Amino acid sequence: MTSFFDLKHLFGVMACAAALSACGTTPVVPKGPAPLADLLNQATQAAGSGQKEQAVSMWKQAAAAYPADKTPWASIAQTRYDAGQYGEAIVSAQEVLLRDPNDKAANSIIAIAGLRLSTRALGDLNRQNGMTPALRTESQDLAKLLRENLGESPVASSVRRTEPVKRRDKAEKTSKTDKDDGNKSDPFDLLK
Numbered sequence: 001m002t003s004f005f006d007l008k009h010l011f012g013v014m015a016c017a018a019a020l021s022a023c024g025t026t027p028v029v030p031k032g033p034a035p036l037a038d039l040l041n042q043a044t045q046a047a048g049s050g051q052k053e054q055a056v057s058m059w060k061q062a063a064a065a066y067p068a069d070k071t072p073w074a075s076i077a078q079t080r081y082d083a084g085q086y087g088e089a090i091v092s093a094q095e096v097l098l099r100d101p102n103d104k105a106a107n108s109i110i111a112i113a114g115l116r117l118s119t120r121a122l123g124d125l126n127r128q129n130g131m132t133p134a135l136r137t138e139s140q141d142l143a144k145l146l147r148e149n150l151g152e153s154p155v156a157s158s159v160r161r162t163e164p165v166k167r168r169d170k171a172e173k174t175s176k177t178d179k180d181d182g183n184k185s186d187p188f189d190l191l192k
Helices: 002-024 036-048 052-065 071-082 086-099 104-127 133-149 154-158 170-179
Strands: none
Touching: 036 052, 036 071, 052 071, 071 086, 071 104, 086 104, 104 133
């Protein structure tokens, strides 16, 4: 039995030695993210050289490393807007507003990109004859609200701009009546 006890004791000593030797090694310090300025500069350089998707990927890495900073999201929003990817631009601009509710650029991107998407969708519905009366009424109400927010008068904007009706001047009427002197039976000739 002593050999079993010695073997058990030996394993215990070896386990303690391994644990103690681990304490004596230099601790591995996890490397933190690169400074935000470096990440943003690298992404901006990529964007400047035409590598937009690589830049967006870098900005997303910066956003993950520095979640409280709005700068990476603002860059993504602007890049997506410039590329005509309005839905993604809106999502990224909303991320900016979560971090800074007063950011004017983000609000502008959301407003204009939203209008562009709405205009496109309404045009598609109209071409497909999918514009229901309820949708048309709601769209008109929203257009009225938009005009009011832009400072336009709802009355002035509701007046349709059409080509003016061509009217004959007095000289044309008299020349026509001079030509039709022989036919005075129709009293409405002057109105034609």
